[in-house]
Amino acid sequence: MPSKTAGHVMTELLEQWGVGHIYGIPGDSINEFIEELRHERNNLTFIQTRHEEVAALAAAAEAKLTGQIGVCLSIAGPGAVHLLNGLYDAKADGVPVLAIAGQVASDEIGRDSFQEIKLEQMFEDVAVFNQQVHTAEALPDLLNQAIRTAYSKKGVAVLTVSDDLFAQKIKREPVYTSPIYLKADIEPKKEHLVTCAQYINNAKKPVILAGQGLKSAKEELLAFADKAAAPIVITLPAKGVVPDSHPHFLGNLGQIGTKPAYEAMEECDLLIMLGTSFPYRDYLPDDTPAIQLDSDPAKIGKRYPVNAGIVSDAALGLKELTEYIEYKEDRRFLDACTEHMKHWWKEIEKDETEATHPLKPQQVIARLQDAAAEDAVLSVDVGTVTVWMARHFKMKKQDFIVSSWLATMGCGLPGAIAASLAEPDRQSIAICGDGGFSMVMQDLPTAVKYKLPITVVILNNENLGMIEYEQRVKGNIDYVTQLQNMDYAAFAESCGAKGIKVTKHEELAPAFHEALNSNEPVVIDAVIGDEPPLPGKITYGQAKGFSKYMLKNFFENQKIEMPSLKKSLKRLF
Secondary structure, three states: OOEEEHHHHHHHHHHHOOOOEEEEOOOOOOHHHHHHHHHOOOOOEEEEOOOHHHHHHHHHHHHHHHOOOEEEEEOOOHHHHHHHHHHHHHHHHOOOEEEEEEEOOHHHOOOOOOOOOOHHHHHOOOEEEEEEEOOHHHHHHHHHHHHHHHHHHOOEEEEEEEHHHHHOEEEOOOOOOOOOOOOOOOOOOHHHHHHHHHHHHHOOOEEEEEOHHHHHOHHHHHHHHHHHOOOEEEOHHHOOOOOOOOOOEEEEOOOOOOHHHHHHHHHOOEEEEEOOOOOOHHHOOOOOOEEEEEOOHHHOOOOOOOOEEEEOOHHHHHHHHHHHOOOOOOOHHHHHHHHHHHHHHHHHHHHHHOOOOOEOHHHHHHHHHHHOOOOOEEEEOOOHHHHHHHHHOOOOOOEEEEOOOOOOOOOHHHHHHHHHHHOOOOOEEEEEEHHHHHHHHHHHHHHHHOOOOOEEEEEEOOEOHHHHHHHHHOOOOOOOOEOOOOOHHHHHHHHOOEEEEEOOHHHHHHHHHHHHOOOOOEEEEEEEOOOOOOOOOOOHHHHHHHHHHHHHHHHHHOOOOOOOHHHHHHHHO
16 A cells, blocks of 8 residues: 655645645754655745744735635744744634644653744644644644634644654555535524514614625625615725725724714614624714624624624625615615715825825825725735725725734735735735834845735834824823834845835825836835824824823923824814
8 A cells, every 4th residue: 555754645635725835934843844845846835934923924814815724834942933923813813724833853752852842832822723743644634624623713723743753654545534624604593683674674873883704795785785774884804895985885993993984883773793793892882772793603792782693604694684674765874974974085085185295194095096906905014004004095896904803013014925926816015014014024035036026015104103193192202112214115125126215296106006017026115204093083082192192292392293183173073
């Protein structure tokens, strides 16, 4: 009976699962597996990153974009530790990722060997499946089980394997398990549909809060919203579920949100939560009836006291719920919300179109929107850049990926690398702040090495802008938020990429045209002013805190700094 090494069988199974590439860094506790990957390089590509954190973030981003499992690989000890940030991002956003971690030789485990860490304990919190492989014979079954569990539980699976096991021969037959996962549709119960429909039919001012669970139910969402005459507010990871130009769309909720979304929540008489367990309770209405649809029964009522719920797949549940509700003839509330949103667009477009020096981040995002393809992949970093993209990039058919729940800085570049590899026929654009980009900038050469035509847009204000704003809103003087000035365009050139520095409004359009039509990585270093990310609706608590900061700054530093008074007053009242 033929036999192959455990590492070879592992590569074959990964290919059967549809895995096309693995992110990571080679090393001494995975050398045998790296050798098997070398033999299979035409079918299963190893993408060498410069840091394991980037490998894990890229795997998570690929899973967010495609819905298919992302795979990363590390050595024992420090390499495995470096994976954690990206793996926690996958856990927090509920996407399937497989991490293969090397380990010291089997006969060295438990002897305080060089680079030995108790990896099972370390990965216990982040993983839905976490196993040390003890024999070569067990490896194929455990790999299949790991991937199936990652898919079914929407999380991270970890296999820890000593390098010597990869080289051991195992029999290919009999095969005890199969590389297959079948997703079961979750159908809603009729009594739950009837109850929720009654709440909707009785409501005069219903508002939908749509989360990332609606990404597979875009058409069903719009049909439901139309029949219910309900405006749609979205969470950050749901950006793109509804085109920004749609008349029902009111934008995001929360610190990054819009004033019309905030006001609709204050006025609504029924909150309809679809595919989300929104974490910011202060932005949700008080003492308002609510219904919730989610595929996970544990999410129903988790963060808001709902009156009724539906456990179902989003598309199936919404389609059936739409059949149970009455067409709402009274559309005055929806029409009023639509008018408020039209006014909001006019207000923020002023920041996008006026030519200022220094540049405003809103201008950069608006010109990016003009240049980006309708099906581009937008990998957005965390910080004030998240605010500007959420508010000012009007989505059409693009995909928007971000670290939404862990909110780790540095996710933009790894996401763009992953998108370019997973879907090479689409534009892949990373939009980063200088703080986020500088956390992972060592991996720009990864894009150069693999000839990935990504565009990296850096909003360079030499500052940790969101942290500065948060300090000021608390009434404190900002401290240790300034960043050392750096020429990111020159850095890009030193890595073998194209670098373009932009300081004027008229330079934006040509820069984007050149970058998005290039066949090599391009970094656009957009030097911007320090623009505070004012919330769509300023609360009195925020205004009070900022006033306290201004007084402190005046008496301690003899400086007066404040955002636009006109803009602040409009968002306060």
